[in-house]
Amino acid sequence: MPEIPGEFSFVRWVRPEEKVGRWESKFASAPDAEWKTLFEYELAVEASHSGNSAGTSRTIEGATITFDSPDSWAKAAADMIRRTAQKTDTRMVDLRRRQRNETEARQRQAEWRAEELRASEEKHRKL
Numbered sequence: 001m002p003e004i005p006g007e008f009s010f011v012r013w014v015r016p017e018e019k020v021g022r023w024e025s026k027f028a029s030a031p032d033a034e035w036k037t038l039f040e041y042e043l044a045v046e047a048s049h050s051g052n053s054a055g056t057s058r059t060i061e062g063a064t065i066t067f068d069s070p071d072s073w074a075k076a077a078a079d080m081i082r083r084t085a086q087k088t089d090t091r092m093v094d095l096r097r098r099q100r101n102e103t104e105a106r107q108r109q110a111e112w113r114a115e116e117l118r119a120s121e122e123k124h125r126k127l
Helices: 033-050 070-127
Strands: 009-015 020-026 054-060 062-070
Touching: 009 062, 020 070, 033 054, 033 070, 054 070
Parallel strands: none
Antiparallel strands: 009 020, 020 062, 054 062
8 A cells, every 4th residue: 555654855945935845755656546536535634624734736646745835834744644645545455345345245146146046947947
């Protein structure tokens, strides 16, 4: 699962007069679209509860995540992003486990129905 093992590093000033910088870090592996969607949702929930911001102009391209933030808020934004990535990883593991269990249950049910159909057809052939 995507996690952010390292620190966020300063890239450049995007609005130097306001001391707003761009920060970036790397995920251990590139997240997929489903993970990104859940991650953005979890960030919105976190922001609504804590009042914190995970920066602006946030992008995820490949295994790189970037965001813009005032210098004084960058650590809080990075911590929020890292915490939310960990929460998203946990939720994705649970979600994929449930999806796999549902798929396996549907497959077992289909196999059971196919066996029942074969047994019924066999019974009717004997009659």
